[in-house]
Amino acid sequence: xxxxxxxxxxxxxxxxxxxQPNCNVYKFEKNEPCYRGCLEAMKAIEYRQGSKESQIHFxxxxxxxxxxxxxxxxxxxxxxxxxxxxxWKKLIDLAVKYEPEQYLGIRAWCRFKxxxxxxxxxxxxxKLEEIINYDIGYSGDGDYHMNIVKALCYKGLxxxxxxxxxxxxxxxxxxxxxxxxxxxxxxxxxxxTDDYAGAIKxxxxxxxxxxYLAETYFFMAxxxxxxxxxxxxxxxxxxxxxxxxxxxxxxxxxxxxxxxIFLEAIExxxxxxxxxx
Amino acid sequence: MVFLLSACNAQNQESENKYLSHVGDTEFNNQLDDPxxxxxxxxxxxxxxxxxxxxxxxxxxxxxxxxxxxNYNANTKKENGYITIRFVVNCKGKTGWFRVQQMDxxxxxKLFDESISKQLIELTRKYNFKKQGGFxxxxxxxxxxxxxxxxxxxxxxxxx
Numbered sequence: 001x002x003x004x005x006x007x008x009x010x011x012x013x014x015x016x017x018x019x020q021p022n023c024n025v026y027k028f029e030k031n032e033p034c035y036r037g038c039l040e041a042m043k044a045i046e047y048r049q050g051s052k053e054s055q056i057h058f059x060x061x062x063x064x065x066x067x068x069x070x071x072x073x074x075x076x077x078x079x080x081x082x083x084x085x086x087x088w089k090k091l092i093d094l095a096v097k098y099e100p101e102q103y104l105g106i107r108a109w110c111r112f113k114x115x116x117x118x119x120x121x122x123x124x125x126x127k128l129e130e131i132i133n134y135d136i137g138y139s140g141d142g143d144y145h146m147n148i149v150k151a152l153c154y155k156g157l158x159x160x161x162x163x164x165x166x167x168x169x170x171x172x173x174x175x176x177x178x179x180x181x182x183x184x185x186x187x188x189x190x191x192x193t194d195d196y197a198g199a200i201k202x203x204x205x206x207x208x209x210x211x212y213l214a215e216t217y218f219f220m221a222x223x224x225x226x227x228x229x230x231x232x233x234x235x236x237x238x239x240x241x242x243x244x245x246x247x248x249x250x251x252x253x254x255x256x257x258x259x260x261i262f263l264e265a266i267e268x269x270x271x272x273x274x275x276x277x
Numbered sequence: 278m279v280f281l282l283s284a285c286n287a288q289n290q291e292s293e294n295k296y297l298s299h300v301g302d303t304e305f306n307n308q309l310d311d312p313x314x315x316x317x318x319x320x321x322x323x324x325x326x327x328x329x330x331x332x333x334x335x336x337x338x339x340x341x342x343x344x345x346x347x348n349y350n351a352n353t354k355k356e357n358g359y360i361t362i363r364f365v366v367n368c369k370g371k372t373g374w375f376r377v378q379q380m381d382x383x384x385x386x387k388l389f390d391e392s393i394s395k396q397l398i399e400l401t402r403k404y405n406f407k408k409q410g411g412f413x414x415x416x417x418x419x420x421x422x423x424x425x426x427x428x429x430x431x432x433x434x435x436x437x
Contacts, residue, residue: 048299050299050300050301051298051299051300052296052297052298052299055296055300056296078299078300078301079300079301081324081326082300082301082324082363082420082422083301083361083363083378083422083424084300084301084361084378085359085361085378085380085384085424086378086380086384086385086386088384089384114424114436114437115359115424115426115434115436116426116433116434116436117382117426120382253326254326254437255436255437256338256436256437262338262339264339265339
């Protein structure tokens with residue numbers, strides 16, 4: 001009966017998409033210290049992230065329940081965002097130690113995003129794949145399936161063909177819908193491996209999937225340039241600029257994203273194109 | 278009973294004093310910091326990511342990359358790891374309060390050879406934020422950082 005109740009609580013928790021723990025799970029397990037620790041962690045998140053008050057409550061939570069992975073992870077976040085990677089790593093490692101299925105993916109994502117630590121991110125993703133028998137899920141911000149992250153890590157290590165293979169496989173996976181930037185990254189990879197016709201097709205798929213990025217048109221322009229199609233090269237450069245000026249480009253508050261293009265680069269390309277005519 | 282409560286409160290106060298107001302806060306250090314660098318608003322220094330347009334600031338990232346690419350002398354020891362230099366950008370575009378974290382590829386603290394660390398610190402100090410088109414907020418001072426991924430003495434990534 002207890003297991004059924006726990007299962008119901010877990011299912012409800014998951015269905016609601018809540019990333020916070022359900023403290024009642026500890027209550028049902030008659031784990032009073034962790035129940036109280038969990039409640040302290042819930043108090044912590046009522047305060048501004050990184051504030052003294054939040055950190056105090058997270059530390060109280062950890063003191064009560066040293067295996068409370070959620071507390072370590074949440075305590076770690078401001079350290080990551082503010083560039084104290086030594087402290088972040090100590091804390092996230094504890095979260096991974098106590099709940100590897102929950103936090104290996106997150107550690108991988110953060111390593112990739114904030115530090116471009118490609119090898120270590122791949123290791124984390126592969127460790128996660130070994131210990132679970134369900135889909136490895138998405139990045140912390142929801143933008144990428146973790147297999148796409150893995151692919152981008154391989155790209156970072158110079159293994160572009162491998163990266164292409166992983167993305168292609170993910171795009172045809174059962175019940176998978178392409179992420180916001182999947183085709184953009186795949187198109188850039190194809191362009192970078194001299195498959196310009198393939199790149200153009202992929203960028204067109206990106207437009208069908210998510211037509212919100214100046215980057216798509218910029219890289220499509222570059223691909224047309226390589227195919228000596230000047231008309232489409234120039235046309236897509238102008239589209240890239242138009243999209244950019246309308247605010248349609250790759251954005252992230254924390255880091256400069258992979259394959260992001262700046263307006264200056266687009267304008268330089270346009271100037272060069274016209275000065276070479 | 279009153280004595281015990283006082284002792285308990287004193288202990289709590291002491292342990293709470295070890296916390297900064299916010300994670301990552303820097304305080305003026307007269308051994309390290311230029312006294313001429315002034316905050317525009319001492320009560321509140323925010324984080325770079327709290328401005329929605331910060332990292333989209335066109336010239337900033339490109340100029341950072343160009344600056345370090347042009348000025349970093351890679352004739353150094355062939356070490357690996359990360360160097361993070363955190364600083365404050367004030368409302369006038371001046372930078373100050375530089376703090377450094379150096380770590381190896383396993384995220385353990387390490388000290389790089391000065392041919393790398395001192396060089397990057399000096400280059401960061403000299404980087405003219407305002408002239409190079411860096412993001413400046415008229416209303417707030419803010420914390421920013423550069424993280425350099427170093428592989429065999431070369432800078433292979435500059436984040437964020």
